[in-house]
Amino acid sequence: MTKPPRRPPQPLLGHTDAPLRSKPRRRRDPSQPQLTLDPMPARVDLCLALLKSRPPKGAQWAFEVKWDGYRLVVHKEPSGVRILTRGGHDWTHLFPAIAAEARRLPVSTAILDGEAVVLDEQGRPDFGKLQKSLGGRGGNRASRDAIMMAFDLIYFDGHDIRSTELSSRRHLLEELVPAGGEEAIRLSEEIEADGDTLLRIACELGLEGIVAKDRNSPYRSGRSGEWQKIKCVQSDGFAIIGYEKSTASFGGIGRLLLAARKGGEFVYVGEVGTGFNERSAAELRELMDKLIVRKPAADTGRKRNAVFVRPELVAEIQYGGWTHDGKLRHQSYKGLRDPADNEGVYELE
Structure with missing residues (x-):
């Protein structure tokens, strides 16, 4: 039986004189799973820490230092880097070193x-130095000294990971920002210690306090209690609703009249007459005199030589506690919060 003649070998790419064509593209099998990407949120409502008097107990709680500065959210996108404040203001131009480091992540x-x-010589955060580096409250000067202490990761490589538990988010964050770095973005490290012991050490070192976080919690906006802050010295934001005149004090300010919020109203919580210097008092007086009104935002009782102002300025007040009738004890003025920082006025329960 005669075998059929063998076909001559075909060129590797077919006929050399024929145009090259790829095979038709196969349609995706709808049963085949594929990894979807989540749109990056333009802005995130942040998870906030609930103030507590003592650290929580339990193995699920992780502890960090409480950093005294401005809350920031860094967005790294293919188009560039944005740095937003808690209130959603774009402060990218104020933190060039942080922005440059974000691009290198x-x-x-x-x-x-x-x-x-901004850290002092002992490596402690100094809020006054931070404000000074930015040109003072409301300043618009780029800070060369500010660094970012990163403590959470919200979005990662195309995926919104807010529903993931904290321990997993931290694991990814530590891959991006390794512990012990000296760059403009550094890791806020978890500290393996009992909460009471860590609080005592933090206070001895002159730090503001500590933060406790539930390792199993998702990233939830607002004050849900899954993050808790415990302060060495109590310090919160209170609305300035007026001042008492004094010819013997800096800026002619005897005492500031302060208010907290309760529901949708302001409640008078006392006054503060210490903590000013000549510069801060002059700044306060200039700002308050532009906000003068006839009627106070809260009932202050009878006040001699009082000037009332619209409650637009938020003062950071350090205090030792509360009196039985709901007034601040051992209070001292610490500075004005920047409006863009969106630091809330203290809420009375």
Whole structure:
């Protein structure tokens, strides 16, 4: 039986004189799973820490230092980097070193949550130095000294990870920002210690306090209690609703009249007459005299030589506690919060 003649070998790419064509593209099998990407949120409502008097107990709680600065959220996108405040203001131009470091992070897209701080000679955050580096309250000067202490990761490489538990988010964050770094973005490290012991050490070192976080919790906006802050010295924001005149004090300010919120109203919580210097008093007086009104935002009782103002300025007040009738004890003026920082006025329960 005669075998059929063998076909001559075909060129590797077919006929050399024929145009090259790829095979028709196969349609995706609808049963085949595929990894979807989440749109990056333009802005995130932040998870806030609930103030507590003592650290919580239990193995699920992780502890960090409480950083005294401005809360920031860094958005790294293919188009560039944005740095937003808690109130949603774009402060990218104020933190060039942080923005430059964000561009170098080994990921294409990410949202980091953290705090901008300026450290003193002992490595402690100094809020006054931070404000000074920015040109004072409301300043518009780029800070070369500010760094960001990153403590959470909200979005990572195309995926919104807010529903993931904290321990997993931290694991990814530590891959981006390794512990012990000296760059403009540094990791706020978890500290393996009992909460009471860590609080005592933090207070001895002159830090503001500590933060406790539930390792199993998702990233939830607002004050849900899954993050808790415990302060060495109590310090909160109170609305300035007026001042008492004095010819013997800096700026002619005897005492500031302060208010907290209760529901949708302001409640008078006392006054503060210490903590000013000549510069801060002059700044306060200039700002308050532009906000003068006839009627106070809260009932202050009878006040001699009182000037009332619209409650638009928020003062950071350090205090030792509360009296039985709901007034501040051992209070001292610490500074004005920047409006863009969106630091809330203290809420009375």
